[in-house]
Amino acid sequence: MSKGHMDKKPVIPIKAGSLEKTRTSSTVTVFFEGAVRKKTLALVFIFILQVPVLYYLYTTEVSAYVNMKQDIKSTSSMSSISKLCANGSCTNTKNLLKLRKWAQRYPARSSLRHMVNIVEPSTTAAPSTTVAPNEDNLSNMTKTEQLQNETILPVETTTIPSTTTSTVSSSTTTESTTTTTTESTTTTTTTTTEATTTTTTVPEKPAEAGEDAILPDCPETPPDLQGNIDVSFAHTAPEMSKLEADNPLVKDGGHYKPPYCKALYKVAIVIPYRDREEHLRYFLEYMHPTLQRQQLDYAIYVVNQAGTGKFNRAKLMNVGYAESIKDHDFQCFAFHDVDLVLENDKSIYSCPSSPRHLSAGVDKFNYQLPYSAIFGGVTELTKEQFQKVNGYSNSFWGWGGEDDDMFNRVKFSGMNIIRYPMDISRYKMITHQREKGNEPNPKRFDQIRKTKDTMANDGLNTLEYKVVSKQKNKLYTNVTVDIMAPAR
Numbered sequence: 001m002s003k004g005h006m007d008k009k010p011v012i013p014i015k016a017g018s019l020e021k022t023r024t025s026s027t028v029t030v031f032f033e034g035a036v037r038k039k040t041l042a043l044v045f046i047f048i049l050q051v052p053v054l055y056y057l058y059t060t061e062v063s064a065y066v067n068m069k070q071d072i073k074s075t076s077s078m079s080s081i082s083k084l085c086a087n088g089s090c091t092n093t094k095n096l097l098k099l100r101k102w103a104q105r106y107p108a109r110s111s112l113r114h115m116v117n118i119v120e121p122s123t124t125a126a127p128s129t130t131v132a133p134n135e136d137n138l139s140n141m142t143k144t145e146q147l148q149n150e151t152i153l154p155v156e157t158t159t160i161p162s163t164t165t166s167t168v169s170s171s172t173t174t175e176s177t178t179t180t181t182t183e184s185t186t187t188t189t190t191t192t193t194e195a196t197t198t199t200t201t202v203p204e205k206p207a208e209a210g211e212d213a214i215l216p217d218c219p220e221t222p223p224d225l226q227g228n229i230d231v232s233f234a235h236t237a238p239e240m241s242k243l244e245a246d247n248p249l250v251k252d253g254g255h256y257k258p259p260y261c262k263a264l265y266k267v268a269i270v271i272p273y274r275d276r277e278e279h280l281r282y283f284l285e286y287m288h289p290t291l292q293r294q295q296l297d298y299a300i301y302v303v304n305q306a307g308t309g310k311f312n313r314a315k316l317m318n319v320g321y322a323e324s325i326k327d328h329d330f331q332c333f334a335f336h337d338v339d340l341v342l343e344n345d346k347s348i349y350s351c352p353s354s355p356r357h358l359s360a361g362v363d364k365f366n367y368q369l370p371y372s373a374i375f376g377g378v379t380e381l382t383k384e385q386f387q388k389v390n391g392y393s394n395s396f397w398g399w400g401g402e403d404d405d406m407f408n409r410v411k412f413s414g415m416n417i418i419r420y421p422m423d424i425s426r427y428k429m430i431t432h433q434r435e436k437g438n439e440p441n442p443k444r445f446d447q448i449r450k451t452k453d454t455m456a457n458d459g460l461n462t463l464e465y466k467v468v469s470k471q472k473n474k475l476y477t478n479v480t481v482d483i484m485a486p487a488r
């Protein structure tokens with residue numbers, strides 16, 4: 001086909017007025033056309049009206065939501081979450097979970113914990129306030145341990161009052177009172193003097209804040225446990241200021257609570273003490289992080305024997321118990337030599353249903369039990385168990401025997417001691433000489449033979465002491481105490 005032929009388009013004739021005719025031919029159509037026009041106008045009008053409304057919604061609600069999501073997703077805008085939650089818009093579970101995650105990632109940010117506390121009450125059911133004892137499996141015990149669980153007849157029931165006959169001279173301290181002790185205590189005082197501003201008046205009754213109620217329970221198995229801990233005393237123990245900086249969440253008398261869950265155990269760590277300043281710093285260096293990983297609500301009490309008389313480890317334990325329960329509602333007590341450092345954090349300081357001997361394996365004894373009935377080093381008893389045995393004896397002056405007497409008390413009260421498996425019960429002991437004033441107690445063998453007869457009238461119910469000073473340092477509560485020691 002030629003090009004000219006292709007360009008010729010057919011012309012369709014239109015009759016004049018035909019379209020007009022079609023449009024106006026029906027009154028019905030006209031009516032509808034009008035209606036449609038009006039409707040369109042109305043729709044257009046409505047649409048126009050929607051614009052500012054939609055714009056308003058977008059700029060406020062939608063963008064806020066988008067921003068919030070971005071903020072929460074972002075790993076660098078903690079302040080955004082803070083703002084979101086602080087103004088009350090962070091109330092749904094997802095955001096809370098995010099917030100909690102954040103808070104866990106940055107435990108040092110007390111503001112985050114504070115926010116969790118503020119936001120959570122409305123969304124989290126309050127968990128029960130009772131402390132569940134850990135189920136300990138006796139089958140975990142070795143043969144030697146089982147041997148020592150032979151049944152011993154319980155002693156006659158004795159009424160043990162929970163109060164002591166202590167005389168608390170003062171709740172605040174002056175430097176001069178503590179410097180009257182030994183040279184090394186003076187060094188400790190340097191630390192406590194630095195912390196003078198944190199010294200607080202010790203309340204008569206435990207002041208338990210209700211803040212715990214809003215946190216979920218911590219898990220039975222703490223997630224951050226690492227198992228074996230590399231403990232060494234080859235280096236010089238860090239200065240107290242460094243230890244304080246390393247443990248920012250420990251405060252107010254060496255007290256720590258897990259920030260984002262409610263601890264299952266409230267534990268007082270009671271340390272009998274005199275003139276072991278470097279040991280204490282090693283202890284704090286290793287034990288604070290370990291106890292934090294164990295997610296315990298714990299505080300450390302260093303019970304410092306004043307003066308130079310004969311040392312009495314057991315009586316100091318009783319004082320630590322009596323003083324700690326004035327401060328907090330502790331349910332569990334770990335009686336702990338200052339020179340023992342735990343080497344496996346799976347040995348959780350949770351009081352079980354039976355008194356527990358924690359330091360079964362000590363490097364000094366080749367990580368073997370020296371004898372099956374040993375109950376020295378580190379032990380744990382619940383408040384009820386400790387009251388049941390009337391605490392420790394107050395009458396063991398000098399080295400030895402007080403631990404065996406406690407073993408007898410437990411047995412004569414109808415209880416057995418238990419232990420963790422030997423691969424977990426591992427401690428390193430700081431090497432030391434025996435101090436003057438802690439010479440072996442020659443009466444100890446005779447005393448141990450009589451536990452059954454003496455325990456009812458020698459212990460918590462006959463405890464007398466005088467608090468020289470009680471100071472809440474950052475990493476531990478120092479109780480310097482006059483226990484009326486005979487001269488060495």
Ligand code: UD2
Pocket residue numbers: 271272273274275276311313336337338339340359362374375376377378398399400401402403433434435438
């Ligand atoms: C064993 C026991 C210990 C205790 C002692 C006998 C183990 C692992 N250890 O330890 O629990 O029964 O025999 O009394 O089973 N202390 C001071 N300053 C002193 C003297 C003692 O702070 O001047 C404290 C300190 O906490 C020390 C503890 O008392 O760790 C026990 O004294 P030790 O270490 O001299 O006795 P040791 O190692 O023979």
Ligand code: MN
Pocket residue numbers: 337339429432
């Ligand atoms: Mn020792």
